Amino acid sequence: MQLRMLDGISRCEFGGLDKFLTFYLDTRASHFGGMRKSKMLQKLCRKYNSPRGRVCPIPRNVISDRVGEVCRSANFTVVKTIRVDEVKIFRAIAEAGERTGNDVKIIHLVRDPRAVAASRLALQYKNESTFSHSQLNSTKVQNLCKWMLRNVQYRDQVKTWLRERYTLLRFEDIATSPLRVVKKLYEFVGIQPHKAVFRWLKENTNVTGQIKDPYSQRGNLKETANSWRGRLTLSAVENIQETCREAMKLLGYKIVKDERELRNDSISLIAKLDENVIHV
Structure with missing residues (x-):
């Protein structure tokens, strides 16, 4: 699951991660809520007529597609992750990047x-x-x-x-x-x-x-x-x-x-x- 998530984020592919995205876009659920950290995601949430509450109202059945579209509109993606057990977990992501032109650092x-x-x-x-x-x-x-x-x-x-x-x-x-x-x-x-x-x-x-x-x-x-x-x-x-x-x-x-x-x-x-x- 760790690898799937990191690989998905690196390629802006969030299929199967809708539960994670729903949590991430809810600032009540986490101090690190994406909705108030990312201007791009704030703009996306406003398209769905977000109420004054802190939950992004994107329907769960389309959230992975919508966030993926926003992600792919950026020139590069940065992932900050803590306590990855071994750096070798990134091997599959780096080698996949060679095939897709995604330069992983x-x-x-x-x-x-x-x-x-x-x-x-x-x-x-x-x-x-x-x-x-x-x-x-x-x-x-x-x-x-x-x-x-x-x-x-x-x-x-x-x-x-x-x-x-x-x-x-x-x-x-x-x-x-x-x-x-x-x-x-x-x-x-x-x-x-x-x-x-x-x-x-x-x-x-x-x-x-x-x-x-x-x-x-x-x-x-x-x-x-x-x-x-x-x-x-x-x-x-x-x-x-x-x-x-x-x-x-x-x-x-x-x-x-x-x-x-x-x-x-x-x-x-x-x-x-x-x-x-x-x-x-």
């Missing part, structure tokens, strides 16, 4: 496992500001780092179907230099960026003041990238580092040695990635 976003752990704990313990090693789920941390290692692609081992299609990107590099990194991303994808992209970055990645919504697209990227350093105790950090040492070394995340290093944000914990890893 895969951008693999990674983040410091210490930051990932802190972010997940913040969602779990909403009323707490700091987290100790006793609150960590060791199995989940171990699985996270095994997953990161499993999906990293190496220059001398990359599969034929992935060549020129795959790149790895660290969240921390975007946080440090958003304009530079986004330019490189667009070069990789082969699309000329619109000036509105850079205007949006300037307006939304260096916001002052507290953003309460954990899913907000606005914020201060540098502060977000370092926020885990004030939320995890040293013992929690040491626990994650011990479990994730191999992944952290490969991806250029420096080990914290003491409390001073942990709390001093002027000390960078980001080094160069391993030169054998394919990255932006």
Whole structure:
């Protein structure tokens, strides 16, 4: 089902996914409702005389056809997906693209496992500001780092179907230099960026003041990238580092040695990635 959905979205073919589309176009059902995220879908919904409610009124028996038509009117399609178990799931999609002329590119976003752990704990313990090693789920941390290692692609081992299609990107590099990194991303994808992209970055990645919504697209990227350093105790950090040492070394995340290093944000914990890893 995962593969069918990803393949369908990549080709703008939504047959059999009407239940998914009905959910996606209902902002009451999900924080990520497509009806209020996509101007193209909003326009489509208005054609069906949408009432003031938040449900797109396209009849379910035609929704896959109508959304497919809107999708195909665009020059390119972007899919953001989380927790795909292995990058090889994209092989069928990439090889199908070769036959249909659909040029598939895969951008693999990674983040410091210490930051990932802190972010997940913040969602779990909403009323707490700091987290100790006793609150960590060791199995989940171990699985996270095994997953990161499993999906990293190496220059001398990359599969034929992935060549020129795959790149790895660290969240921390975007946080440090958003304009530079986004330019490189667009070069990789082969699309000329619109000036509105850079205007949006300037307006939304260096916001002052507290953003309460954990899913907000606005914020201060540098502060977000370092926020885990004030939320995890040293013992929690040491626990994650011990479990994730191999992944952290490969991806250029420096080990914290003491409390001073942990709390001093002027000390960078980001080094160069391993030169054998394919990255932006």
